[in-house]
Amino acid sequence: MNKKRRMTAFVLLSLLMIFSLSGCKVSKKKVEKSSYYQELLKKYEQLQEQNKELQEESENQEKISEAEEKAQERAEKFLTKIERDQLVKMEIGYADSMEDSLAIDQASLLDIATDLAKKADLTSKYTPDQLSEEQELLYEYVLYDENNAIYELMIYEEDYVVFSDLPNDVYYIPTASALGDAFLKNRIDYPSSTTLHLMADSSLMADSKNRIYTHDLAVETAVYIRQMKKDKTSRKKVEEVWKKDAGFDGNDEADIYDYEPDSMTYEYYNHGDTLKLIMYERYFCLKNADGDESWYKADKAEIQGIKDILKKYREAKEAEAKESKKSSGSDTKSKEEESHANEIAEESVVSE
Numbered sequence: 018m019n020k021k022r023r024m025t026a027f028v029l030l031s032l033l034m035i036f037s038l039s040g041c042k043v044s045k046k047k048v049e050k051s052s053y054y055q056e057l058l059k060k061y062e063q064l065q066e067q068n069k070e071l072q073e074e075s076e077n078q079e080k081i082s083e084a085e086e087k088a089q090e091r092a093e094k095f096l097t098k099i100e101r102d103q104l105v106k107m108e109i110g111y112a113d114s115m116e117d118s119l120a121i122d123q124a125s126l127l128d129i130a131t132d133l134a135k136k137a138d139l140t141s142k143y144t145p146d147q148l149s150e151e152q153e154l155l156y157e158y159v160l161y162d163e164n165n166a167i168y169e170l171m172i173y174e175e176d177y178v179v180f181s182d183l184p185n186d187v188y189y190i191p192t193a194s195a196l197g198d199a200f201l202k203n204r205i206d207y208p209s210s211t212t213l214h215l216m217a218d219s220s221l222m223a224d225s226k227n228r229i230y231t232h233d234l235a236v237e238t239a240v241y242i243r244q245m246k247k248d249k250t251s252r253k254k255v256e257e258v259w260k261k262d263a264g265f266d267g268n269d270e271a272d273i274y275d276y277e278p279d280s281m282t283y284e285y286y287n288h289g290d291t292l293k294l295i296m297y298e299r300y301f302c303l304k305n306a307d308g309d310e311s312w313y314k315a316d317k318a319e320i321q322g323i324k325d326i327l328k329k330y331r332e333a334k335e336a337e338a339k340e341s342k343k344s345s346g347s348d349t350k351s352k353e354e355e356s357h358a359n360e361i362a363e364e365s366v367v368s369e
Contacts, residue, residue, distance in 0.1 A: 092139070092183050099134040102162035109200050112154040112171060119200050123291060125223065125284055130160055130196070132227045137178065137188040145179055148187050152177055156197030172197055191338040195221065195229045199286070212305045213239045216292050219285035224327075234330055235285055238294070238323055242303075245322065247313040255300050255312055283327075296320055 104127040110118030121127070143151065152173040160168040169181035176193040179186070199221035216222075217239035222230040256276070260266075263276035278297055285292040290306035301320060303311045 089139075092186060095180070095182055096134050096137055098166075099160065099162075099168055100131060102164065102166065104131055104160050105163050106161040107196075108159040108161075109197055110157050110159075111197075111201060112157045115157060115159075118157075118159075121200070123286070125227075125291070126196075126221075126286065129223055129227050129229060130158070133190050133193055137190050140177070140187050140189045142189075143177065143187045145184060145187055148173055148177055148179065155194055156201065158196065192229045192334070195231060199232055212292060212303045212311065213243050215287045215290070215305065216242075216285045216294070216303075219287040219292065222283055222285045224284075225282045228331065230283075230327065230330060234327065237326055238283075241323060241326060242294075242301075245315060245319045247301075247315040247319065250300070250312045250314050252302075252310060252312055255314075294323075296323065 105122065107121045107127055107130050108115070108118050109121065110116075152175060154171060154173055156172040158170040158172060160170070162168075170193075171179045171181070172194050173179070174194075176190055178188045178190050178193050180188070217236045219235040220232055222235045222238075224230075256273075259276045259278060260271060262278075263271070265271050265276060280295050280297045283294040283296070285294070287306070292306060293302075293304040295302040295304065297320075299317060299320070300312060300314050301323075302313075
Protein backbone atom coordinates (compact mmCIF):
# COMPACT_ATOMS: atom_id res chain seq x y z
CA MET A 18 0.00 0.00 0.00
CA ASN A 19 1.53 3.33 -1.06
CA LYS A 20 1.52 6.52 1.03
CA LYS A 21 -1.45 8.03 -0.76
CA ARG A 22 -3.60 4.98 -0.17
CA ARG A 23 -2.53 4.79 3.47
CA MET A 24 -3.45 8.45 3.93
CA THR A 25 -6.80 7.93 2.21
CA ALA A 26 -7.58 4.95 4.43
CA PHE A 27 -6.59 6.95 7.50
CA VAL A 28 -8.83 9.86 6.51
CA LEU A 29 -11.74 7.55 5.76
CA LEU A 30 -11.30 5.67 9.03
CA SER A 31 -11.15 8.94 10.98
CA LEU A 32 -14.31 10.27 9.35
CA LEU A 33 -16.14 6.97 9.81
CA MET A 34 -15.24 6.94 13.50
CA ILE A 35 -16.46 10.51 13.86
CA PHE A 36 -19.73 9.74 12.16
CA SER A 37 -20.09 6.48 14.11
CA LEU A 38 -19.67 8.28 17.41
CA SER A 39 -22.25 10.79 16.31
CA GLY A 40 -24.69 7.97 15.49
CA CYS A 41 -24.69 8.64 11.77
CA LYS A 42 -24.10 6.02 9.10
CA VAL A 43 -22.23 7.26 6.01
CA SER A 44 -20.90 5.61 2.91
CA LYS A 45 -17.32 5.74 1.61
CA LYS A 46 -18.50 7.68 -1.45
CA LYS A 47 -20.16 10.32 0.70
CA VAL A 48 -17.02 10.70 2.82
CA GLU A 49 -14.84 11.13 -0.26
CA LYS A 50 -17.15 13.87 -1.55
CA SER A 51 -17.11 15.79 1.70
CA SER A 52 -15.30 19.18 1.77
CA TYR A 53 -13.26 18.10 4.81
CA TYR A 54 -11.94 15.04 3.04
CA GLN A 55 -11.18 17.07 -0.08
CA GLU A 56 -9.28 19.65 1.98
CA LEU A 57 -7.20 16.93 3.67
CA LEU A 58 -6.52 15.27 0.35
CA LYS A 59 -5.38 18.57 -1.15
CA LYS A 60 -2.94 19.17 1.71
CA TYR A 61 -1.65 15.63 1.34
CA GLU A 62 -1.02 16.11 -2.39
CA GLN A 63 0.79 19.39 -1.67
CA LEU A 64 3.04 17.63 0.84
CA GLN A 65 3.70 14.90 -1.68
CA GLU A 66 4.72 17.49 -4.29
CA GLN A 67 7.01 19.28 -1.82
CA ASN A 68 8.61 15.99 -0.86
CA LYS A 69 9.21 15.18 -4.53
CA GLU A 70 10.85 18.59 -5.11
CA LEU A 71 13.08 18.13 -2.06
CA GLN A 72 14.16 14.70 -3.27
CA GLU A 73 14.97 16.07 -6.73
CA GLU A 74 16.87 19.00 -5.21
CA SER A 75 18.86 16.63 -3.02
CA GLU A 76 19.70 14.41 -5.98
CA ASN A 77 20.74 17.44 -8.07
CA GLN A 78 22.90 18.73 -5.23
CA GLU A 79 24.63 15.37 -4.98
CA LYS A 80 25.30 15.45 -8.72
CA ILE A 81 26.67 19.02 -8.47
CA SER A 82 28.91 18.05 -5.55
CA GLU A 83 30.23 15.06 -7.47
CA ALA A 84 30.84 17.25 -10.54
CA GLU A 85 32.63 19.90 -8.45
CA GLU A 86 34.77 17.23 -6.79
CA LYS A 87 35.75 15.77 -10.17
CA ALA A 88 36.49 19.27 -11.52
CA GLN A 89 38.69 20.01 -8.51
CA GLU A 90 40.58 16.73 -8.95
CA ARG A 91 41.07 17.51 -12.64
CA ALA A 92 42.35 21.02 -11.81
CA GLU A 93 44.80 19.69 -9.21
CA LYS A 94 46.16 17.11 -11.65
CA PHE A 95 46.54 19.80 -14.31
CA LEU A 96 48.45 22.21 -12.05
CA THR A 97 50.58 19.38 -10.68
CA LYS A 98 51.49 18.41 -14.25
CA ILE A 99 52.75 21.93 -14.99
CA GLU A 100 54.80 21.88 -11.78
CA ARG A 101 56.24 18.45 -12.58
CA ASP A 102 56.95 18.79 -16.30
CA GLN A 103 60.17 20.27 -17.64
CA LEU A 104 59.31 23.44 -19.55
CA VAL A 105 61.42 24.13 -22.64
CA LYS A 106 59.91 27.37 -23.93
CA MET A 107 57.52 30.13 -22.95
CA GLU A 108 55.76 32.54 -25.28
CA ILE A 109 54.53 35.88 -23.92
CA GLY A 110 52.17 38.13 -25.86
CA TYR A 111 49.40 40.66 -25.52
CA ALA A 112 46.08 38.90 -25.10
CA ASP A 113 44.46 40.61 -28.10
CA SER A 114 47.27 39.64 -30.43
CA MET A 115 50.13 37.15 -30.25
CA GLU A 116 51.70 38.44 -33.49
CA ASP A 117 54.39 40.36 -31.59
CA SER A 118 54.85 37.70 -28.93
CA LEU A 119 58.24 37.03 -27.38
CA ALA A 120 59.68 33.50 -27.11
CA ILE A 121 61.77 32.75 -24.02
CA ASP A 122 63.86 29.65 -23.35
CA GLN A 123 66.07 30.80 -20.45
CA ALA A 124 66.00 28.06 -17.82
CA SER A 125 65.70 30.39 -14.83
CA LEU A 126 62.72 32.20 -16.36
CA LEU A 127 61.07 28.88 -17.13
CA ASP A 128 61.57 27.93 -13.47
CA ILE A 129 59.76 31.13 -12.52
CA ALA A 130 56.87 30.20 -14.82
CA THR A 131 56.70 26.76 -13.18
CA ASP A 132 56.63 28.36 -9.73
CA LEU A 133 53.69 30.53 -10.77
CA ALA A 134 51.60 27.38 -11.18
CA LYS A 135 52.53 26.31 -7.64
CA LYS A 136 51.10 29.57 -6.27
CA ALA A 137 47.75 29.27 -8.06
CA ASP A 138 44.85 29.70 -5.61
CA LEU A 139 41.29 28.96 -6.76
CA THR A 140 39.13 32.00 -6.05
CA SER A 141 35.37 32.49 -5.83
CA LYS A 142 35.55 36.28 -6.13
CA TYR A 143 34.86 36.09 -9.85
CA THR A 144 33.42 33.66 -12.34
CA PRO A 145 35.23 33.72 -15.71
CA ASP A 146 32.36 35.76 -17.18
CA GLN A 147 32.45 38.27 -14.33
CA LEU A 148 36.22 38.52 -14.59
CA SER A 149 36.09 39.32 -18.30
CA GLU A 150 33.52 42.06 -17.61
CA GLU A 151 35.21 43.67 -14.59
CA GLN A 152 38.95 43.22 -15.18
CA GLU A 153 41.06 43.96 -18.24
CA LEU A 154 42.62 41.01 -20.03
CA LEU A 155 46.34 41.83 -20.32
CA TYR A 156 48.56 39.00 -21.52
CA GLU A 157 48.60 35.45 -22.78
CA TYR A 158 51.35 33.06 -21.69
CA VAL A 159 51.90 29.83 -23.60
CA LEU A 160 54.09 27.22 -21.91
CA TYR A 161 55.66 24.30 -23.79
CA ASP A 162 57.02 21.22 -22.04
CA GLU A 163 59.48 18.55 -23.20
CA ASN A 164 56.63 16.29 -24.34
CA ASN A 165 55.14 19.00 -26.59
CA ALA A 166 52.27 19.63 -24.19
CA ILE A 167 50.96 23.19 -24.33
CA TYR A 168 49.54 25.21 -21.43
CA GLU A 169 47.78 28.52 -22.08
CA LEU A 170 47.25 31.13 -19.36
CA MET A 171 45.16 34.27 -19.77
CA ILE A 172 46.44 36.99 -17.41
CA TYR A 173 44.02 39.65 -16.15
CA GLU A 174 44.49 42.76 -14.05
CA GLU A 175 45.32 42.28 -10.36
CA ASP A 176 46.99 38.93 -11.17
CA TYR A 177 43.82 36.92 -11.82
CA VAL A 178 44.36 34.02 -14.22
CA VAL A 179 42.24 31.66 -16.30
CA PHE A 180 43.82 28.50 -17.71
CA SER A 181 42.48 27.52 -21.12
CA ASP A 182 42.25 23.90 -19.93
CA LEU A 183 40.24 25.01 -16.86
CA PRO A 184 37.82 27.51 -18.43
CA ASN A 185 35.29 27.40 -15.59
CA ASP A 186 37.66 28.49 -12.83
CA VAL A 187 39.47 31.70 -11.88
CA TYR A 188 42.81 31.61 -10.05
CA TYR A 189 44.77 34.24 -8.19
CA ILE A 190 48.55 34.05 -8.76
CA PRO A 191 50.70 36.73 -7.09
CA THR A 192 53.00 38.51 -9.61
CA ALA A 193 51.46 36.61 -12.53
CA SER A 194 51.47 39.75 -14.68
CA ALA A 195 55.11 40.59 -13.89
CA LEU A 196 56.51 38.62 -16.83
CA GLY A 197 54.22 40.34 -19.31
CA ASP A 198 54.93 43.74 -17.76
CA ALA A 199 58.65 43.16 -17.97
CA PHE A 200 59.01 41.76 -21.47
CA LEU A 201 56.23 43.64 -23.25
CA LYS A 202 55.12 46.72 -21.31
CA ASN A 203 58.46 47.82 -19.85
CA ARG A 204 60.82 47.02 -22.68
CA ILE A 205 63.11 50.05 -22.68
CA ASP A 206 66.03 49.86 -25.09
CA TYR A 207 68.79 52.44 -24.96
CA PRO A 208 72.53 52.28 -25.61
CA SER A 209 74.24 50.51 -22.71
CA SER A 210 77.92 50.02 -22.11
CA THR A 211 78.81 48.92 -18.58
CA THR A 212 77.41 45.94 -16.70
CA LEU A 213 75.55 48.31 -14.34
CA HIS A 214 73.96 50.10 -17.30
CA LEU A 215 72.78 46.77 -18.69
CA MET A 216 71.45 45.79 -15.27
CA ALA A 217 69.49 49.05 -15.08
CA ASP A 218 68.08 48.35 -18.55
CA SER A 219 66.89 44.88 -17.54
CA SER A 220 63.23 44.00 -17.95
CA LEU A 221 63.09 41.80 -14.88
CA MET A 222 65.24 40.39 -12.09
CA ALA A 223 64.83 37.34 -9.86
CA ASP A 224 66.79 35.81 -6.98
CA SER A 225 67.93 32.23 -6.51
CA LYS A 226 64.62 31.46 -4.76
CA ASN A 227 62.69 32.49 -7.93
CA ARG A 228 61.27 35.58 -6.27
CA ILE A 229 60.47 38.18 -8.91
CA TYR A 230 61.52 41.83 -8.91
CA THR A 231 60.32 44.38 -11.45
CA HIS A 232 62.21 46.64 -13.85
CA ASP A 233 62.04 49.48 -11.30
CA LEU A 234 63.95 47.35 -8.79
CA ALA A 235 66.57 46.55 -11.41
CA VAL A 236 67.10 50.27 -11.90
CA GLU A 237 67.13 51.06 -8.18
CA THR A 238 69.64 48.36 -7.25
CA ALA A 239 71.93 49.23 -10.18
CA VAL A 240 71.91 52.91 -9.21
CA TYR A 241 72.60 52.03 -5.56
CA ILE A 242 75.56 49.81 -6.51
CA ARG A 243 77.02 52.54 -8.71
CA GLN A 244 76.82 55.08 -5.86
CA MET A 245 77.84 52.86 -2.93
CA LYS A 246 81.31 52.93 -1.36
CA LYS A 247 83.25 49.95 -2.67
CA ASP A 248 86.77 48.86 -3.53
CA LYS A 249 87.66 46.95 -6.69
CA THR A 250 89.32 43.59 -6.00
CA SER A 251 89.68 40.21 -7.66
CA ARG A 252 88.41 36.68 -7.21
CA LYS A 253 91.94 35.53 -6.35
CA LYS A 254 92.33 38.04 -3.50
CA VAL A 255 88.85 37.27 -2.20
CA GLU A 256 89.58 33.54 -2.15
CA GLU A 257 92.76 34.16 -0.15
CA VAL A 258 90.69 35.91 2.53
CA TRP A 259 88.08 33.14 2.51
CA LYS A 260 90.70 30.42 2.87
CA LYS A 261 92.36 32.24 5.74
CA ASP A 262 89.03 32.74 7.48
CA ALA A 263 88.32 29.01 7.04
CA GLY A 264 91.69 28.05 8.59
CA PHE A 265 93.67 27.18 5.46
CA ASP A 266 97.13 28.62 4.86
CA GLY A 267 98.56 29.53 1.49
CA ASN A 268 100.01 26.07 0.87
CA ASP A 269 96.89 24.07 1.69
CA GLU A 270 94.84 22.64 -1.15
CA ALA A 271 91.13 23.00 -0.58
CA ASP A 272 87.95 22.57 -2.53
CA ILE A 273 85.94 25.74 -3.09
CA TYR A 274 83.06 24.28 -1.10
CA ASP A 275 85.35 24.06 1.93
CA TYR A 276 85.91 27.79 2.17
CA GLU A 277 83.46 29.80 0.05
CA PRO A 278 80.82 31.41 2.31
CA ASP A 279 77.09 31.46 1.64
CA SER A 280 75.79 33.84 -0.98
CA MET A 281 72.63 35.04 -2.71
CA THR A 282 72.43 35.36 -6.50
CA TYR A 283 70.23 37.80 -8.41
CA GLU A 284 69.76 37.44 -12.15
CA TYR A 285 68.96 40.44 -14.37
CA TYR A 286 67.24 39.71 -17.68
CA ASN A 287 68.27 42.22 -20.33
CA HIS A 288 66.37 41.52 -23.58
CA GLY A 289 67.76 38.02 -24.07
CA ASP A 290 70.95 38.39 -22.04
CA THR A 291 71.39 37.44 -18.40
CA LEU A 292 73.58 39.33 -15.91
CA LYS A 293 74.22 38.37 -12.31
CA LEU A 294 74.76 40.03 -8.95
CA ILE A 295 76.26 37.63 -6.41
CA MET A 296 76.30 38.95 -2.84
CA TYR A 297 78.39 37.70 0.07
CA GLU A 298 78.78 39.15 3.54
CA ARG A 299 81.61 41.56 2.66
CA TYR A 300 81.98 41.10 -1.09
CA PHE A 301 79.87 41.12 -4.19
CA CYS A 302 80.43 40.16 -7.81
CA LEU A 303 78.93 41.51 -11.04
CA LYS A 304 78.89 39.02 -13.93
CA ASN A 305 78.03 40.16 -17.44
CA ALA A 306 76.35 38.14 -20.23
CA ASP A 307 79.74 36.85 -21.42
CA GLY A 308 80.59 35.50 -17.96
CA ASP A 309 83.21 38.17 -17.19
CA GLU A 310 83.34 38.97 -13.47
CA SER A 311 84.01 42.18 -11.55
CA TRP A 312 84.68 41.78 -7.81
CA TYR A 313 84.21 44.40 -5.10
CA LYS A 314 84.73 44.67 -1.37
CA ALA A 315 82.30 46.76 0.70
CA ASP A 316 81.21 47.24 4.30
CA LYS A 317 78.40 45.06 5.61
CA ALA A 318 76.23 48.17 5.94
CA GLU A 319 76.69 48.99 2.25
CA ILE A 320 75.70 45.46 1.16
CA GLN A 321 72.82 45.57 3.65
CA GLY A 322 71.53 48.59 1.72
CA ILE A 323 70.98 46.42 -1.35
CA LYS A 324 69.18 43.85 0.76
CA ASP A 325 67.01 46.54 2.35
CA ILE A 326 65.85 47.76 -1.06
CA LEU A 327 64.76 44.25 -2.03
CA LYS A 328 63.28 43.48 1.39
CA LYS A 329 61.15 46.63 1.33
CA TYR A 330 59.81 45.64 -2.07
CA ARG A 331 58.99 42.09 -0.90
CA GLU A 332 57.19 43.37 2.20
CA ALA A 333 55.07 45.68 0.06
CA LYS A 334 54.22 42.82 -2.30
CA GLU A 335 53.43 40.59 0.67
CA ALA A 336 50.94 43.12 2.05
CA GLU A 337 49.43 43.52 -1.41
CA ALA A 338 49.12 39.76 -1.88
CA LYS A 339 47.46 39.29 1.52
CA GLU A 340 44.94 42.03 0.77
CA SER A 341 44.16 40.63 -2.67
CA LYS A 342 43.83 37.11 -1.30
CA LYS A 343 41.57 38.30 1.51
CA SER A 344 39.21 40.01 -0.94
CA SER A 345 39.38 37.17 -3.47
CA GLY A 346 37.77 34.62 -1.13
CA SER A 347 40.09 31.73 -1.91
CA ASP A 348 38.35 28.35 -1.72
CA THR A 349 41.54 26.40 -1.13
CA LYS A 350 41.66 26.26 2.65
CA SER A 351 45.07 24.70 2.93
CA LYS A 352 46.51 27.50 0.84
CA GLU A 353 44.61 30.14 2.82
CA GLU A 354 46.20 28.86 6.00
CA GLU A 355 49.68 28.80 4.49
CA SER A 356 51.06 32.32 4.41
CA HIS A 357 53.00 33.57 1.43
CA ALA A 358 55.41 35.05 3.95
CA ASN A 359 57.84 32.16 3.42
CA GLU A 360 58.03 33.08 -0.25
CA ILE A 361 58.29 36.83 0.19
CA ALA A 362 59.95 37.44 3.56
CA GLU A 363 63.71 37.88 3.89
CA GLU A 364 65.27 34.48 3.35
CA SER A 365 68.78 35.54 2.35
CA VAL A 366 71.44 33.28 3.77
CA VAL A 367 73.87 36.21 3.78
CA SER A 368 74.53 37.25 7.36
CA GLU A 369 72.76 40.36 8.53
